[in-house]
Amino acid sequence: MLQVANIRANKEAYIEALKKRNFDAAGIFSEVLELDETRRSTQAELDDTLAESNRISKEIGLMFKNGEHQKANLLKEKTAGLKDKSKTLSEKLNETSEALTKHLYNIPNIPNDLVPAGVTEDDNVEVFKEGEIPVLAEGSLPHWELAKKYDIIDFELGNKITGAGFPVYKGKGARLQRALISYFLDKNTAAGYTEYQMPLLVNEASGYGTGQLPDKEGQMYHVTEDNLYLIPTAEVPVTNMFRDEMLSEDVLPVACTGYTPCFRREAGSYGAHVRGLNRLHQFDKVELVRIEKPENSYAALDGMVEQVKDILRDLKLPYRILRLCGGDLGFTSALTYDFEVFSTAQDRWLEISSVSNFETFQANRLKLRYKSADGNKQLAHTLNGSALALPRVLAGILENYQTPAGIKIPEVLVPYTGFDMID
RNA sequence: GGAGAAAUGGCAGAGUGGUCGAAUGCGGCAGUCUUGAAAACUGUUGAGGGUCACACCUCCGGGGGUUCGAAUCCCUCUUUCUCCGCCA
CATH class of the missing domain: 3.30.930.10 (Bira Bifunctional Protein; Domain 2)
Known part of the structure; x- marks a missing residue:
């Protein structure tokens, strides 16, 4: 399995090298890079959402400690939306990652310079x-x-x-x-x-x-x-x-x-x-x-x-x-x-x-x-x-x-x- | 195959719902001391993602669930140990 970072850095050279395998990588590389882009932005968004709910949870914890039960219960309601959001995002993240891996599994290794072109x-x-x-x-x-x-x-x-x-x-x-x-x-x-x-x-x-x-x-x-x-x-x-x-x-x-x-x-x-x-x-x-x-x-x-x-x-x-x-x-x-x-x-x-x-x-x-x-x-x-x-x-x-x-x-x-x- | 117990950082081992990514010891690394080493003392020390760098997120055998919040509670799988059975 190739590393996405390497594909990003050496896209053109890899496409050229894979021609020796008679493998046209241009299309799948674009999809991979796009999926990776999505994966990373989804990850970032999910991280932010989780950070927010972690922050609120800590706050609620403090409130219970201080006996501010009403205030705490009020804040609890706020987390419902965050929960849904993080669930949706993590589903999206899983789907994207799976699709990405599946694509990567289908790309063969980059042949060494010594490998001659050929078919059979x-x-x-x-x-x-x-x-x-x-x-x-x-x-x-x-x-x-x-x-x-x-x-x-x-x-x-x-x-x-x-x-x-x-x-x-x-x-x-x-x-x-x-x-x-x-x-x-x-x-x-x-x-x-x-x-x-x-x-x-x-x-x-x-x-x-x-x-x-x-x-x-x-x-x-x-x-x-x-x-x-x-x-x-x-x-x-x-x-x-x-x-x-x-x-x-x-x-x-x-x-x-x-x-x-x-x-x-x-x-x-x-x-x-x-x-x-x-x-x-x-x-x-x-x-x-x-x-x-x-x-x-x-x-x-x-x-x-x-x-x-x-x-x-x-x-x-x-x-x-x-x-x-x-x-x-x-x-x-x-x-x-x-x-x-x-x-x-x-x-x-x-x-x-x-x-x-x-x-x-x-x-x-x-x-x-x-x-x-x-x-x-x-x-x-x-x-x-x-x-x-x-x-x-x-x-x-x-x-x-x-x-x-x-x-x-x-x-x-x-x-x-x-x-x-x-x- | 049956019955029970357990799985936490490189290792050992605490932690049974809220600053716990996690006490402590050993090991590792750096320093002090020493001519040098050892000992002693001091500091430091998990991984992955993310960022120019921070922030931040994830990870306490795997997967799922409860909860505002899980190493901690529930379900399930795997593995290890003890006893019984069987066996080269």
């Missing part, structure tokens, strides 16, 4: 590429065939127990996934991130805090009996730890990492590209979350990108980094880098990580601020990124490491798996 994912800009795409032997298979051949992931069994998109990992498949999670967490904690285990269900307030609610309600599983939501990413519980917090400057930067399963309804997204592990309703992910001072947040973003690079180098997977264009950029993000690993057998790139700087966009909604030594209070910057999302990394490993003799295990994982080949 085809306009994303490749900024880095590394790793060799292996030449596979004749008869190499996509991961869902490999999963069946070596009996390590059972999609049908998941269908039976729950439904499509809930695979069952088995034997060395299960072990490999657990190895990856441990390895990612070790790697992240070694880089200074503190490990967390978070609740997998969150309340409504948390959903609003990170912006899943109210708009993307349909993407989360909703436990209606208790009004809780299954998390679509660890970002939700982790970031919400800091909701309504005033951090002291010296705890920054905050760096968290956590493994959680993620649950996504993915309503309506079915088709050729969702086979196997490509898109699931439940999957595992290790997430990074950082809270930074504004002046450090872009250096921190680069640091997170390096962290993910480091992991992919360790795993010796061919990958590329894309800078998302305005059209593909997430609603809340100012700048996002997507990591894609090459799926050899499918001959396509698979997104495995998304690293973003939200600047103050999330912090404003969360009321996440910090106090500097001089007592100055301001919104912090929040960032997050996947390090990494499991299923597609698994798919990449299965496909890229396949040999006629079986699937080799990346060297760094062997201490975690205890075996070096799936055969």
Whole structure:
């Protein structure tokens, strides 16, 4: 959520920047500023009314103390009008504030200067590429065939127990996934991130805090009996730890990492590209979350990108980094880098990580601020990124490491798996 | 799940209808003293909105109500604690 004061101060520059998202902000900005104007004048009027009735109440109190009951009762009658007035005004204030917030919820974050203009994912800009795409032997298979051949992931069994998109990992498949999670967490904690285990269900307030609610309600599983939501990413519980917090400057930067399963309804997204592990309703992910001072947040973003690079180098997977264009950029993000690993057998790139700087966009909604030594209070910057999302990394490993003799295990994982080949 | 108690500033803890945004203690900050530190003493110290700055408004777990006036009374929700039941 943008800050109204910033919209007022940078209206033209913001309108220009939002064009990169193909978002025409001129109209909604005018409405926002007008509503804010109304809100403030209504507030002022209400304050005056309340001040008046506070003053009278005190007077009445004094009169009763002095035994001037008649005088007091006379004055009481005067307050009736003030009461009505303040009731009307506070209703108007609520309506205006609600309308204002609703408008603000509909305005996406201002893209960073680095964000290229563009409409679809085809306009994303490749900024880095590394790793060799292996030449596979004749008869190499996509991961869902490999999963069946070596009996390590059972999609049908998941269908039976729950439904499509809930695979069952088995034997060395299960072990490999657990190895990856441990390895990612070790790697992240070694880089200074503190490990967390978070609740997998969150309340409504948390959903609003990170912006899943109210708009993307349909993407989360909703436990209606208790009004809780299954998390679509660890970002939700982790970031919400800091909701309504005033951090002291010296705890920054905050760096968290956590493994959680993620649950996504993915309503309506079915088709050729969702086979196997490509898109699931439940999957595992290790997430990074950082809270930074504004002046450090872009250096921190680069640091997170390096962290993910480091992991992919360790795993010796061919990958590329894309800078998302305005059209593909997430609603809340100012700048996002997507990591894609090459799926050899499918001959396509698979997104495995998304690293973003939200600047103050999330912090404003969360009321996440910090106090500097001089007592100055301001919104912090929040960032997050996947390090990494499991299923597609698994798919990449299965496909890229396949040999006629079986699937080799990346060297760094062997201490975690205890075996070096799936055969 | 049942029965009871509670929720107040960074923390502890008073306050049961009228100068209470809130005593007191601890902590924090500033000063006195000291070569320096500690101790002691003195002062200061919640948040949000608003204003050039004041004024002023809001906030005592959340929401609603009674009243001229609510931290204080009523309703409701949430959370915590104690006892009972159940349980990995």
